Amino acid sequence: MNEQHPLQSFIDLVTFDQELVTLETEVKKLEHEVADAKGKFFQIEQSLEQAKQRVYDARKEVDHKELEMKELEAQRSATKERLENVKNAKEYQAVKSEAEKLKTQQSQLDEVLLGVWQKFEAAQKEQEVLAHDAEKKLAEQKDIQEKKQEKILEIKKVLEERSRARAEREKRVPADWLERYAMMRSRVTDPVVPILQNSCSACFWSVSNQDMLTLKRGALLQCKGCYRFLYIPKESAEQEKQV
């Protein structure tokens, strides 16, 4: 078996790394989706909590108005008693008009009570409906979270295996190339690009004939425009041979 040319090993390493990037991007996407599912889960829980609070508040208002009503009733029956024991016509008139006033107040409070009871029942119904849907929705979000989390673990395992395989590939590439590549890689996501129509396919800087010859000899060349590493894609190299 003949030894692979360093430039080809280098391009292989780059291709390998690009696959790694694809996997890393997939992990990021999944992590984002997990966070999204967690957010939705929280939202459902929150709206349940709010509905519960509305029921509680409405109930409190009902109790408050019911108490007011009880007090009015007590006042009315006290007035009735007083009416039976009045000593003169003047006193009778006074107690009578007080009784009338209480009666009006009571009928007004009756209206209010009806309203708060309706509000309470509506809040209860809303809570029931929400709780019924929420169970299913919460389970759904939990399921999404778990499945995506599993997938993340799977990919991370593959990434670990791959990083071991990468170390093997690195051995076939000259150390100073690796160093320059690492530097470029920290700056751009595509540190190595093919030459298309005699120009850098990233920044379109045109490659001189002399540089094309250098590349064809298998040297490593950086673009003078963007400093990315350049290579001649296999297909175009073969095409040139055929011409």
Ligand SMILES: [Zn+2]
């Ligand atoms: Zn360039």
